[in-house]
Amino acid sequence: MLKLDWNLLFTLINLVIFYILMRKFLIKPIMNIMEQRKKLIEDGFNQARQDQDEALKLKEQYETALTGARDESSKIVAEAKATAKTEYDRVMQDAQKDAAALLENAGKNIELEKQKAMFDLRSQVAGLAMEAARKVTGEKDHSAQDLKLYDQFLEEAGDYHDTDN
Amino acid sequence: MDALEVHTVFTIPIGGGIPIYESVVVTWIIMAVFTLLAIILVRNLRVENVSKKQLALEAGIAFLQNFFEGTVGKNGKRYVPYLITVALYIGASNLIGILGFTPPTKDMNVTAALGIASIIVIEYSGIHKKGVKGWFKSFAQPVPVIAPLNVLELVIRPLSLCMRLFGNVLGAFVVMELLKQLLPVGLPVPFSLYFDVFDGLIQAYVFVFLTSLFIKEAVEDE
Numbered sequence: 001m002l003k004l005d006w007n008l009l010f011t012l013i014n015l016v017i018f019y020i021l022m023r024k025f026l027i028k029p030i031m032n033i034m035e036q037r038k039k040l041i042e043d044g045f046n047q048a049r050q051d052q053d054e055a056l057k058l059k060e061q062y063e064t065a066l067t068g069a070r071d072e073s074s075k076i077v078a079e080a081k082a083t084a085k086t087e088y089d090r091v092m093q094d095a096q097k098d099a100a101a102l103l104e105n106a107g108k109n110i111e112l113e114k115q116k117a118m119f120d121l122r123s124q125v126a127g128l129a130m131e132a133a134r135k136v137t138g139e140k141d142h143s144a145q146d147l148k149l150y151d152q153f154l155e156e157a158g159d160y161h162d163t164d165n
Numbered sequence: 166m167d168a169l170e171v172h173t174v175f176t177i178p179i180g181g182g183i184p185i186y187e188s189v190v191v192t193w194i195i196m197a198v199f200t201l202l203a204i205i206l207v208r209n210l211r212v213e214n215v216s217k218k219q220l221a222l223e224a225g226i227a228f229l230q231n232f233f234e235g236t237v238g239k240n241g242k243r244y245v246p247y248l249i250t251v252a253l254y255i256g257a258s259n260l261i262g263i264l265g266f267t268p269p270t271k272d273m274n275v276t277a278a279l280g281i282a283s284i285i286v287i288e289y290s291g292i293h294k295k296g297v298k299g300w301f302k303s304f305a306q307p308v309p310v311i312a313p314l315n316v317l318e319l320v321i322r323p324l325s326l327c328m329r330l331f332g333n334v335l336g337a338f339v340v341m342e343l344l345k346q347l348l349p350v351g352l353p354v355p356f357s358l359y360f361d362v363f364d365g366l367i368q369a370y371v372f373v374f375l376t377s378l379f380i381k382e383a384v385e386d387e
Contacts, residue, residue: 004274007186011269011278014192015254021196022250026203030226033210033219040212 126150171272188272195257195269236377240384244290244377251279252373259334259365262341263357268365270334273327280327283376284319291383303383322379326372333368337361 129150173184206222215223229252233245258270269275292300304315337360344353 004277006183007189007272007274008278008281010185010189011192011275012282014189014196015251015278015282018192018196018199018254019247019250021200022203022253023246025200025207027226027246027249029207029210030223031230033212034223034227036212 122154126154129154171274172267186272186274187267188269188275191261191266191269192254192258192275194266195254195261199253199257233373233377236374237381238384240294240386241290241377241380244286244380247286248373248377248380251283251376252369255279255330255369255372256366259369260361262338262361262365268334268338270330270368271338273331276327276331276334277323279330279372280323280325283326283372283379284323287322287376287379287383288319290380294384326375330368330372333364337364 126147130147133146133150172187174187174190175185177183177185206218209216210219226249229249230245233248234242237244237248255270258268258275262268270279288300291303295303305312306315341353341357341360344356
């Protein structure tokens with residue numbers, strides 16, 4: 001019980017062997033496994049963090065792109081509106097101008113027609129008057145002097161009437 | 166008194182004959198059982214999809230590892246497997262009395278061997294960390310005056326480790342034997358729970374805890 005002998009050495013040897021056995025068969029494999037798992041988990045975390053960072057970066061890019069696109073589109077719309085407005089104005093002006101020109105033309109035409117009608121009327125009236133005068137006078141083939149005279153007369157009278165209008 | 170004696174199991178016929186004690190044989194049994202269990206349990210370890218068995222095993226080893234790493238500190242990490250081994254061995258030795266074996270730790274040869282192994286590891290760790298010169302110098306710290314005391318510690322530490330373990334286990338053994346003689350049925354159960362299980366584990370804990378503390382002291386950064 002209290003004596004020390006060879007068995008101390010045996011126990012020491014046993015202890016060393018036990019240590020080697022335990023390290024080889026129990027502690028090393030388990031620690032390896034735990035180490036591997038730790039690494040796996042850390043890798044997973046790192047991967048996740050990287051992915052997240054990337055996603056955030058992408059999101060930022062998309063957002064800037066989106067705001068850019070929005071600005072762009074609003075600019076385009078504004079530009080289109082402006083162009084449309086100027087075009088409209090121009091078309092309207094043209095139309096007004098055309099209309100005015102048309103109106104003027106129409107007025108001129110009407111005036112021309114009127115003058116023409118007047119002229120015809122006048123010549124007819126002159127003819128009638130000549131006829132009438134011939135009938136009254138009973139004379140035939142009066143000289144052109146007479147026709148001229150009537151014309152002169154009618155012109156004066158017409159002019160008088162025109163100004164009266 | 167016969168129960169207190171360490172029985173000789175067989176004798177190696179060399180010279181005058183070297184007796185092999187029960188303690189050494191029981192140690193072999195413990196070693197064999199642990200090694201077999203380790204081989205069987207560790208065989209199918211996986212990183213993912215772990216079984217409950219593996220989880221329990223890992224939890225146990227991780228618990229021991231964390232505990233020892235906490236005491237020896239970062240510098241003494243390499244001595245953790247040794248400490249785990251000693252903890253397993255002393256724990257098993259103290260508990261094996263329940264199964265009817267004689268606890269090996271009841272033999273002073275075993276506890277002395279454990280104490281000597283501890284001081285060897287402690288001093289080795291000091292030499293490994295500081296070099297031979299630094300190790301010699303460390304005896305004169307913190308003040309040179311206490312150098313003799315530090316040298317004495319080389320003997321005191323293993324001796325106290327050895328005697329504490331031996332005395333506790335022997336005392337528990339004696340009390341248990343007396344109780345068994347007094348009333349073999351029923352009465353020893355609660356006492357066995359205390360002396361064999363509780364005290365046995367406490368002693369295993371104290372032994373490895375002190376060893377790890379000494380290692381920590383030896384490998385501390387200056």
